Amino acid sequence: MQLDNMQALLILIVPIKLEALIVDKLLAHEAISGFTSSAVSGHGSFKSTQLSLVEQVTGRQSRMQFMLHAELAVLQNLLEVLKKDYANADLHYILQPVLAAQSL
Secondary structure (H helix, E strand, O other): OOOOOOEEEEEEEEEHHHHHHHHHHHHHOOOOOOOEEEEEEEOOOOOHHHOOHHHHHHOOEEEEEEEEEEEHHHHHHHHHHHHHHOOOOOOEEEEEEOOOOOOO
16 A cells, blocks of 8 residues: 555544634644544543543533544644643544545
8 A cells, every 4th residue: 555645534633622623723724625524432441530420421422523534644733732722632543544535
């Protein structure tokens, strides 16, 4: 598989309070042609200091998920920017190759 022009999918999972900032950052990134976003719930082991009382009782934390499909190099560049700008902001990401993608 050629790495030149390799397509990838970036999934960003961020705290709700950062939604507007991340949307603005993604819209301002010239190499990103678009993305999707959706409200999701995070489940698992969290530090209790990270959770509100309601989140501790329900066992879930509200998050926003963004999905971006672009060239791998573009997404890697974006990740470097996000790592610098949002260090310790509780962002989680998954970067994976795309085997095929097409609008039908």
